[in-house]
Amino acid sequence: MDEHEFLADRFEAHRGHLRAVAYRMLGSLTEADDAVQEAWLRLSRTDTSAVENLGGWLTTVVGRVCLDMLRSRTSRRETPLDERLPDPVVSPADGIDPEQEALVADSVGLALLVVLQSLAPAERLAFVLHDMFGVPFEEIAEIVGRSPAAARQMASRARRRVRGAAPVPDRDLKRQREVMEAFQAAARGGDLEALVAVLDPDVVLRADGGGPEGGWTEIRGARAVAEQALLFRRLAHESRPALVNGATGIVSSVDGRPVSVLSFTIADGRVVAIDILADPDRLAHLDLAALDD
Structure with a gap:
């Protein structure tokens, strides 16, 4: 196995997680796939020999790509973002496809995604990466170009908004x-x-x-x-x-x-x-x- 194949195999091991991050950020399955593909292109052009945590590195790359996509979407769209339903993930009534499990884990229902897309792009990034995926505020701060304290504050504002508007569904x-x-x-x-x-x-x-x-x-x-x-x-x-x-x-x-x-x-x-x-x-x-x- 050559170096390119080895890198591709390592990337594939993280694809499901990266798609889940992008879906929560973008609310679009197609755009989520585009963001993951862009992360692969960036990985294939980067010397990662000094990267100790490839999964964490890829998560921040996808976060940065999604942030750019959200900002571009916000600037060009005339219809408010919270007046468009996110893409649904549809599965048979008797169970979720294993490939879809990461996409909808943690009760990521449409009602929650509607609230998330009403957030400012940087707030959405801070909330999704920290509250849903445990990314440290120091890393989030580098993505949004703010201090860790500012990133923490953005996540806090988003958290209050989500708690006030997105009901916690029954699990049964x-x-x-x-x-x-x-x-x-x-x-x-x-x-x-x-x-x-x-x-x-x-x-x-x-x-x-x-x-x-x-x-x-x-x-x-x-x-x-x-x-x-x-x-x-x-x-x-x-x-x-x-x-x-x-x-x-x-x-x-x-x-x-x-x-x-x-x-x-x-x-x-x-x-x-x-x-x-x-x-x-x-x-x-x-x-x-x-x-x-």
Whole structure:
């Protein structure tokens, strides 16, 4: 095995971790893959003979690449970043694909990613690298060009924002399914009060339909969300249970073509968030083949 092959093998050992870092930073599976590929290109052009911790070195490289991508995205995008649903990671209802486990570990649901993308790029980097992956503030400071104290402060601000806006979901998938099925039964039966009962009073529904205007809908409050759910029931779609970022969800289809992916965030036995991706272009690029097995 030559030196290039040896380096490639070492990189592949870290690919899953690096993709998980990039996904939390960017909320886009395609861009996450691009960031990981850029890290490989930088590694292949760098003399790493003095690098003692290759995994840590690669993590900071991916962090720096993602920070640049976020800053570029922020400067050119007219639609606010928190008015676009992150890419969902869809798995069969009976379990997550091993290759996807790192992507959705630590309850990285869509509701959390929506909050993360509302953070300033440097705050998001500080929170993701430190709180989710344990990168020291000294290393984060070098990436953002600030002092370690400033990096610590950025992570602290982000942490307060996340705690205030991203609910901690129930971990029990069986209980999650029971709540989701109660929601579906009430919606199909047209029972408004039963729907309200299964929803948290402060529930939020976010729907991303894509298009040049963003196609973004956000509805808050149990009764308003319940009324919207009753409108959805008129659409006679085939639905299949699935895991969406490790949480219970639904993939709806028409003639075998996916038309929406729904993710339910459930806490304390009630639905606290419903996130719906209905953008035809993005749905067409999702890998849903595992759902047919």
